[in-house]
Amino acid sequence: xxxxxxxxxxxxxxxxxxxxxxxxxxxxxxxxxxxxxxxxxxxxxxxxxxxxxxxxxxxxxxxxxxxxxxxxxxxxxxxxxxxxxxxxxxxxxxxxxxxxxxxxxxxxxxxxxxxxxxxxxxxxxxxxxxxxxxxxxxxxxxxxxxxxxxxxxxxxxxxxxxxxxxxxxxxxxxxxxxxxxxxxxxxxxxxxxxxxxxxxxxxxxxxxxxxxxxxxxxxxxxxxxxxxxxxxxxxxxxxxxxxxxxxxxxxxxxxxxxxxxxxxxxxxxxxxxxxxxxxxxxxxxxxxxxxxxxxxxxxxxxxxxxxxxxxxxxxxxxxxxxxxxxxxxxxxxxxxxxxxxxxxxxxxxxxxxxxxxxxxxxxxxxxxxxxxxxxxxxxxxxxxxxxxxxxxxxxxxxxxxxxxxxxxxxxxxxxxxxxxxxxxxxxxxxxxxxxxxxxxxxxxxxxxxxxxxxxxxxxxxxxxxxxxxxxxxxxxxxxxxxxxxxxxxxxxxxxxxxxxxxxxxxxxxxxxxx
Amino acid sequence: xxxxxxxxxxxxxxxxxxxxxxxxxxxxxxxxxxxxxxxxxxxxxxxxxxxxxxxxxxxxxxxxxxxxxxxxxxxxxxxxxxxxxxxxxxxxxxxxxxxxxxxxxxxxxxxxxxxxxxxxxxxxxxxxxxxxxxxxxxxxxxxxxxxxxxxxxxxxxxxxxxxxxxxxxxxxxxxxxxxxxxxxxxxxxxxxxxxxxxxxxxxxxxxxxxxxxxxxxxxxxxxxxxxxxx
Numbered sequence: 001x002x003x004x005x006x007x008x009x010x011x012x013x014x015x016x017x018x019x020x021x022x023x024x025x026x027x028x029x030x031x032x033x034x035x036x037x038x039x040x041x042x043x044x045x046x047x048x049x050x051x052x053x054x055x056x057x058x059x060x061x062x063x064x065x066x067x068x069x070x071x072x073x074x075x076x077x078x079x080x081x082x083x084x085x086x087x088x089x090x091x092x093x094x095x096x097x098x099x100x101x102x103x104x105x106x107x108x109x110x111x112x113x114x115x116x117x118x119x120x121x122x123x124x125x126x127x128x129x130x131x132x133x134x135x136x137x138x139x140x141x142x143x144x145x146x147x148x149x150x151x152x153x154x155x156x157x158x159x160x161x162x163x164x165x166x167x168x169x170x171x172x173x174x175x176x177x178x179x180x181x182x183x184x185x186x187x188x189x190x191x192x193x194x195x196x197x198x199x200x201x202x203x204x205x206x207x208x209x210x211x212x213x214x215x216x217x218x219x220x221x222x223x224x225x226x227x228x229x230x231x232x233x234x235x236x237x238x239x240x241x242x243x244x245x246x247x248x249x250x251x252x253x254x255x256x257x258x259x260x261x262x263x264x265x266x267x268x269x270x271x272x273x274x275x276x277x278x279x280x281x282x283x284x285x286x287x288x289x290x291x292x293x294x295x296x297x298x299x300x301x302x303x304x305x306x307x308x309x310x311x312x313x314x315x316x317x318x319x320x321x322x323x324x325x326x327x328x329x330x331x332x333x334x335x336x337x338x339x340x341x342x343x344x345x346x347x348x349x350x351x352x353x354x355x356x357x358x359x360x361x362x363x364x365x366x367x368x369x370x371x372x373x374x375x376x377x378x379x380x381x382x383x384x385x386x387x388x389x390x391x392x393x394x395x396x397x398x399x400x401x402x403x404x405x406x407x408x409x410x411x412x413x414x415x416x417x418x419x420x421x422x423x424x425x426x427x428x429x430x431x432x433x434x435x436x437x438x439x440x441x442x443x444x445x446x447x448x449x450x451x452x453x454x455x456x457x458x459x460x461x462x463x464x465x466x467x468x469x470x471x472x473x474x475x476x477x478x479x480x481x482x483x484x485x486x487x488x489x490x491x492x493x494x495x496x497x498x499x500x501x502x503x504x505x506x507x508x509x510x511x512x513x514x
Numbered sequence: 515x516x517x518x519x520x521x522x523x524x525x526x527x528x529x530x531x532x533x534x535x536x537x538x539x540x541x542x543x544x545x546x547x548x549x550x551x552x553x554x555x556x557x558x559x560x561x562x563x564x565x566x567x568x569x570x571x572x573x574x575x576x577x578x579x580x581x582x583x584x585x586x587x588x589x590x591x592x593x594x595x596x597x598x599x600x601x602x603x604x605x606x607x608x609x610x611x612x613x614x615x616x617x618x619x620x621x622x623x624x625x626x627x628x629x630x631x632x633x634x635x636x637x638x639x640x641x642x643x644x645x646x647x648x649x650x651x652x653x654x655x656x657x658x659x660x661x662x663x664x665x666x667x668x669x670x671x672x673x674x675x676x677x678x679x680x681x682x683x684x685x686x687x688x689x690x691x692x693x694x695x696x697x698x699x700x701x702x703x704x705x706x707x708x709x710x711x712x713x714x715x716x717x718x719x720x721x722x723x724x725x726x727x728x729x730x731x732x733x734x735x736x737x738x739x740x741x742x743x744x
Contacts, residue, residue, distance in 0.1 A: 353637065357591040360635020361616050367624050367631065374617045376602040388602045393616065411704050413731035414603035416575035445701065461698040463705070485705050487698050495693045496572040497705055511601065513695070513705060514575040 001219055002100045002157065004110075005140035006117065006129040008077070010036055011094025014127055015073035016063050023057040025050075028065040067302070068245070068309045070094065075310025077127070078287070080120055089272065089290040093306065097137050097290070114152035123150075135160040137290075138214040142167055160217030165190025172211045177204065189215040202366025232268070232333035234259045241280050241325030245308045248326045252304050259331055260297045269294040272335035275307050278328040285311045285322070288334060300331065361393050382409050382468055383483075384499065384511050385418045410466055410483060415499050415511035422501065422508035426450040427459075427486070435505045436482045440467045449488050449498075457488035457496070465502070479503070483510070544637070545671060547584040548609070554714045554724045555686065560585065561718075562637075563666035565684040567677030573690030573710045575600065576608065576730050578640065578675060580710075581688065583609035585638055585671075590614065593632040595621055596642040597675065608730060620644065626657055633664045633672065642675040655681040686716040691725065707731045 008014060012026045012034050023042055026034035032048045042057035054060055070093035078096065081088055085103045090096045100110060107113040114131050121127045131152035132143025139160040147153035155163045167189045170178045186192050192200075193215040201209045213219070236255040242248035263270055271294055277285040289295075289303040311322060364373050373393035381387040427434045429444030436442060442465065449457045465482035481503040489495050497513035545560035552558030560566060560581075568578050582592050582605075591614045594600060598619035606612060616636070621628040625644050632639045643651045658681045665672050677684050691713045697706025708730040715723035 353589070353591060356635045357614075357616075360631055361593075363631045363635070364616075364618060364628050367627050368618070368621065372618060372621070372628075374619065376605075376612045376615060376617065378603060378606060378612065384601060384603055390617070413607050413705065413708070414601055416579060416601045416604040416608075417599045418601045420598055442701075461695075461700055461703075463698050463701070463703055485698060487695050487705070494572055495695055497695050497698070497708075513708065514572060 001137070002133070002135055003137045003140040004098045004100050004103075004113070004117070004131060004133045005137065005144040006081070006096050006098070006131055007141065007144040008074075008094045008127060008129050010034055011074070012063065012065070012070050015070045015093065016066075018061060018063075019126060022061065023059060024061045024063065025053055026063045026065055027053075033065065067093070067306070068313070071306035072309045072313050075307075077129075078310070081117070084117060084120060087288070089288045091141075091290050095141065097140060100133055110154050114154065118150060118152060134163065134217065136214070136217050136219045138219075139164060139217045142171060161190075161193055161215075162217075164215060164217055165193065172214060174208075174211060177208055177211055180204070193217075198366055202363050232259075232262060232266075232270075232336065233330060234262065235276075235328055235330035237328050238326055241327040243312070243325040245305060245312055248308050248312075248329065249301065249305045252329050252331075253301065255329065255331065256297045256300045256304070259300065259333075263333065263336070268333070268336040270300075270333040270335070271295070271337050272333070273300060273303060274332040274334050275304055276328075276330040276332070277307065277311060277326055278330075279322040280324040280327045281322070283320075283322045283324070294337065304329065304331070365393050383501075384410070384414050388418070410485070410499065413513070415497075415513045417512040417514040419509060419511060422510050424452060425500070425507050425509055427500070427507045433505070434507075436465055436502050440465055440482065446484075446486065449486060455490075457490050459486050460489050460495070461487040485513075544588060544590060545585045546588065548580060550726050550728045551580060551584065551688075551712070554712070554719075554726050556718055560671050561685070562669035562671060563662075564686070565662060565665070565672045565674060565677075565680075565682070567674045567680070567684035567687040567716075569678075569687060569689035570676055571690045573693040573708070574675070576604070576708065576710055577688055577690045577712060577728075578673070579605050579608040579610055580728055580730065581673065582638060582640070586610050586614055590637040591635075592616070592638040592640065593618065593636040594640040595625060595628055595632065596644045597640065623651070625651060626653075626661075629661055629672075630664055633661060633670045634668055637670050638673060639665075639670055640673045640675060643679050650676075650679050652679070653681055658682050684716065685718060686714060689713045689715075 010020055013020060013024045013036050018024045020036045021038045022036060023039035023044065024036040025032045025039050025044060027050050030050050032044065032046050032050065032053050035044050035046050039053070039057055039060060044053045044056050044060065050062060074090070074093035078088065078090065081096070085098050088096050088098045100113065104110045104113045107116050110133050114133065117131055118129070121129060128149050130144045130147040130149060132140045132145070132147050132155070133152070134140040134143045134155040135157060139155060142164055143153040143155050165188060169181050169187060169189060169192055171189060172178070181192060192212065195212070197209065197212060200212045234255055236251060238248065238251050242251060271291065273289045273291070273295055275287055275289065285307065287307050291299050308326065312326070361373055370392045374390040375393060377389040377391055378387050379389055427446045428448040428450065429446055431444055434442060434444050434446045446459050446462050449459055451457070462484060464484035467482050469480050481501055484500045484502065485497060486500055487495060487497045498509045499511040499513070501508045501510045542557060542559045542561060545562065546552060546558055547555060547560065566581070568574060568581070586592050587609055592610070593616045595618045600617065602612060605615070618628055621644060625641070629639060629641055643653060645651070661672060662682070674680050674684055677687065689712070690710055692711040694709045695705055696709070697703050710728040710730055711725060712728060713723045713725050
């Protein structure tokens, strides 16, 4: 999707109301994490110890990391931006993306859109976004990083991969991939993008396949990201309404847990999240958030906290503060992906063995395609093969009938072998072939089982019939049949038990209790 | 694309774990079998890096499931190659958790690559050589040795169904010797439980094969009955 990225460089410093030209750093755990251009000129670098940074620039202002402050201040930016464009996604405070298609038509072109957006923040405001436009969100973000301050960088349609080619592989921000690729002599996104997708998938696994799509300048589709078919949404009402960020966040905690469970049950992972906040006075605040690669409960809670802080705690005059406490919090998954692909990043508690297995199965999928590897789910149903659902590895879990006691179900134990092609057999009693009457009675006691290959087994015990009348309301798929368990022994006295199906007086071995 | 070939041919996982003697003991414990089978095998566990054969005959599939049940209940992963007819419901009833199970029903002629990839990543790899037409695929002795080396290196266990097609002798050979069914009679009742006589032979067993009887499907039936009665 063609997107524009707005990037406010060194946002935590701007958020604190300080000027980027002054020597300022943000410090976390005693180490510089953000460094203003002013400080950079004095020789301060990211990763330096606080003491060392101070020695380069004696009048250095040192800020502590404060995600709330960053989020709160960014709310004013979002409010300003939403006047100009209808929809935007916040990746993190300081970075957001806008779908370009609509707005660029409205403003008469991408160049005009860029100019219009840049003019929202006059030079005097001290806040100047860098704007990049490209065919994918990642491409737009990279373009924004190289954009000059007052012009923006527009990558022509279809040229994003080319544009990204010279960027180093570390741009993707995945350390493991960077090290591994460098060892193989891959240093740039261009080299990485030139590898065949299949090779990347089978060698590096699906998280790298995602990076591969990014490097090729497309929004990652291999993950089958899609709009959920059912509304995946949950809300919690706050009674009494909460006026403080921490109280509201605390109330949202179980909601987030429930939401994650809802997704997990369906085998989905959320890639784009919408958070709605309502007040008692029917004021509303809605924001869309995007995570990379997916949201877990912690990151969802963090986005809710950011949004609450932005709305309730804003000091900016442009942001209309709510007049009452928060009475409702709703979270909705706007975009989801099948989670088997993302399991590793989704469930932090996966063991090393689980990760290893997921990687290996990804690799097998790379060899055979997704119709080659399956996991199994059990659902409801009468026959043994009705209950088994094979889910291709990496596909979202389908909705299936729950595994409940079904009328007409054969009791446990279940047969260990389900014949994919049921074997036609003949069953004889003392007088002749055994049949089942319309009322469900056996015409005769079965004593002999003849297999197609001429082998004959003696039936030593039998049970049934279990009658089934399936889909009687539909003429086409209506099936009426009976099931039997037959215990046979061959000439050596070895026992074998079969599950047989009788339909219109022909017998089939459907499964074997092997 | 020389680079792509390079990628395809490099051994797939970086950082093979180097384990001390004590750690390999612990790894041993990870493959502990269910009680009845444990009694048959020295140490009661499958040895990481070993091969296990499951001989043919009635009861073969249940024997396979019983063998998987012990280690998989402790969280080991299982990958089953070339058994499209395996009944998953029976697996669950016999203690094989489905959330750690992957099925590759028909690997076709890529079975060697698939087996190698699984031995890298999954602890228990079950393989039956795929049929092509009426004959089974053959495994060359050199390929079998390479797979074994991989299993040893990655501490996984290769379980061969119908091992007579295999060029090497498995370390342990489990064979279903006899099956008896209970609960079914002449026109009434239903199959309830199965007694499965298992024979084990192999290098680690010594001269005479050992034998044990497993009762499959009984415990669930009993608890079921107790719950209903209560």
